[in-house]
Amino acid sequence: MQITGTHIAYLHTCNRKLWLFANGIQMEHTSETVAEGKLIAETTYTDRARKYTELSVEGIKIDFYDAKNKVVHEVKKSDKVEHAHMAQVKYYLYVLQKNGIENPEAIIEYPKLKQTEMIEWNDDIINEAQEWxxxxxxxxxxxxxxxxxxxxxxxxxxYYELCYVGED
Ligand code: SF4
Known part of the structure; x- marks a missing residue:
């Protein structure tokens, strides 16, 4: 199985969600949620496509990568900082390092919170990522x-409807 950033994020969210996703069970995404995410990405960061490149390596896909400075830019539409986001982005750094990009860094941006989280490389990420x-x-x-x-x-x-069918 090719492990992706989504697997790592779900590992830190819900084991059931991880299992369903990893076993090919996908539900229609709420179109509003997808549309909202796209809107934030398109309106808040209109010049991103010019400054950064898209990068796919092993199972991960990074939408905004600053190749010159070796910085991953990840945009989250969430209104709170979540451990799962950190883990997902740390996993990106692990894959980059494994593929010869030394000491990569990441910035997670939360437009709704007007907040950013910086993740610097450290070797502990290797062990963490392998455990994940x-x-x-x-x-x-x-x-x-x-x-x-x-x-x-x-x-x-x-997966709400699938999980809660028959629940009160
Ligand atoms: S709805 Fe189901 S899969 Fe989604 S978080 Fe809850 S228990 Fe996990």
Whole structure:
């Protein structure tokens, strides 16, 4: 299985979500959510496409990469800083380093919060990323989908209807 940034983000969000995604079960995304994300990306960062390149390497796809300064720019439409975002972007740095880009960095931008989070390279990211890969493989490869664990994020999850069918 090719592990992607999405797998790593879901590992830090919900094991059930990770399993469903990794096993090819995809739900229609709420068009509003997708549209909102696109709008933020298009309106807040109109000059990005000129300054940065898109980069695909192994399983990851980085929309805005500053090749000159070795900086990943990730835009999140969320209205809160989440550990899953950090993990996903750290995983990008791990893959970049593994592919010969020394000491990459990342900036996660939260337009709604008008806030940025900086992630600098450190060698601990290698161990963390390898542990996450191991955990993803274990969960994704399980024969049975992990049970529903009700969380605050469920209501905005694309699997909500699937998970909550029959729930009160
Ligand atoms: S609805 Fe909740 S339990 Fe189901 S996959 Fe999404 S986050 Fe996980």
């Amino acid at each position: 890969e191991h955990a993803v493989a274990g969960i994704a490869g399980a024969e049975i989908c992990p049970p529903l664990v009700k969380k605050n994020i469920c209501k905005s999850c694309s």
